[in-house]
Amino acid sequence: MIFQNTSQFADLLDEQDPLKNFRSKFLVPQHKGKDTLYFCGNSLGLQPVTAQHNINGILQTWQNLAIEGFFAGEDPWLGYHKKLTHTLSSIVGAKSEEVTIMNSLTVNLHLLMVSFYKPTGKRYKIIMEGSAFPSDQYALASQVKFHGYDPKDSIIEIFPRDGEFTLRTEDILEVIDQHASDLALVLFGGINYYTGQCFDMLSITAAAHKAGAYAGFDLAHAAGNVVLKLHDWDVDFACWCAYKYMNSGPGGISGIFVNEKHFANPYLSRFEGWWGFKQDERFLMPHDFKPEVGAAGWQLSTSPVVLLALHKAALDIFEEAGGIEPLRIKSELLTAYLEFLINDINTNNNDELFRIITPKNKVERGCQLSLVCKKNARQTFNFLMENGVMGDWREPNVIRLSPVPLYNSFMQVFELGQILAAAVV
Structure with a gap:
């Protein structure tokens, strides 16, 4: 697939996503009155709506x-x-x-x-x-x-x-x-x-x-x-x-x-x-x-x-959702889109500001991408948090981001890319 760094393209992918409604089955933390962009499922998944009922x-x-x-x-x-x-x-x-x-x-x-x-x-x-x-x-x-x-x-x-x-x-x-x-x-x-x-x-x-x-x-x-x-x-x-x-x-x-x-x-x-x-x-x-x-x-x-x-x-x-197989299909596409957006940031800045140390081959990775931040790593992570992105920080300079297919959308990945780009301006 040829990706595009536009909200219209992300919205199109969401419209075509057979799992798009599963996000409503989870409760999402709030940031300034809006849903956070939650990319920390590699540490703790979101709460199912039915958890309290059970x-x-x-x-x-x-x-x-x-x-x-x-x-x-x-x-x-x-x-x-x-x-x-x-x-x-x-x-x-x-x-x-x-x-x-x-x-x-x-x-x-x-x-x-x-x-x-x-x-x-x-x-x-x-x-x-x-x-x-x-x-x-x-x-x-x-x-x-x-x-x-x-x-x-x-x-x-x-x-x-x-x-x-x-x-x-x-x-x-x-x-x-x-x-x-x-x-x-x-x-x-x-x-x-x-x-x-x-x-x-x-x-x-x-x-x-x-x-x-x-x-x-x-x-x-x-x-x-x-x-x-x-x-x-x-x-x-x-x-x-x-x-x-x-x-x-x-x-x-x-x-x-x-x-x-x-x-x-x-x-x-x-x-x-x-x-x-x-x-x-x-x-x-x-x-x-x-x-x-x-x-x-x-x-x-x-x-x-x-x-x-x-x-x-x-x-x-x-x-x-039909088991792990359909989730994995979406996961590979979500992660590839995030990878594209990160590489686009590097291209636009003529510098490898974010080095993805997770394997490029989709068979050799799950949904997590680990980024080595070349400049102002901790400040970059703090900027993400201040702008409603919940990811994961690992010393000395790695940010882990995990787009989870059950509750993350392509538009959220696009918005994450926009915030990452703004963090290095």
Whole structure:
């Protein structure tokens, strides 16, 4: 498509957008009496209009039924999480029994590593992306130390080549191959939080398996953003948060994926809890643990139903939109239009004022663009905020902007481009 830097062109794209009405399903923060230009879905998605209604429904059931709310009412709490797994599994490309909803992201990462980080005297190393989100770094380092190893020796971080911002797939695969004899786990983010790079999860998984290691992914910035095919890619495990692109509330409930090939693996240890026991026998209160079939067997504690209600409000919107595929089509176009407008600013100023460090190839990115600001970076970001743009600042000079297809329009992207241009005058 040949883009144009005009409001008329942006308006035309909006008129042709089959998802244009979904913006009305979200509540938008206000700035000077108008909707903000919200481009921070990579940190926290907007609130679904139905979120409050869903929570009120839970509170009403609690009021009217108390403990019987687990077994009676319109949506009994005992199986509430199961109502969401069909939509969730389609978003991450899994079978329904391969996903479940529980805990928060880093808690789930630790629980999954109990099962999938099994260091031995020969195989004990973990390969991960350099400059991953710190929580992943802390989790992996603490797991390694828990097993009696030194993170400096056991964790191999892969960084971009000198002068580059993103990783080359061939470099990742080469490092995996180099450590084939002592590798226990490859743990990557699906999308890097800083650069917005989407990794080749299929190739990374295949290389890890060829090396005799497990492959897992933190999908915090990928779930609800890009098309995932965890089952088909043969990924061993994954986890994600639901408060970014899945719009399920600040600190919202997380989810996990466990490949079905591991369900009956007797050598795969896990931490056990009552909520992960087989549901049809759970209330018999037996002494020895018998896991529920599938990813649900990794659950520990009773589901927080209020958080599930928020999650349901968001997932219902994904279902109504037709799933992740149509959202991704719009996302690619939105992001490409923002990229065009940023490059147009550089052209008009005869200078690369904004360097986009997110990959240009749409297959290698989600909706986020990360901009290195060449001049007056912090002042530029402050100008955006003062003019009703909500983005994200990262030291020392990076602005992250994420046009989300569910609630951002092409006209908003155009207006963002106008404000960016005014910021550097």
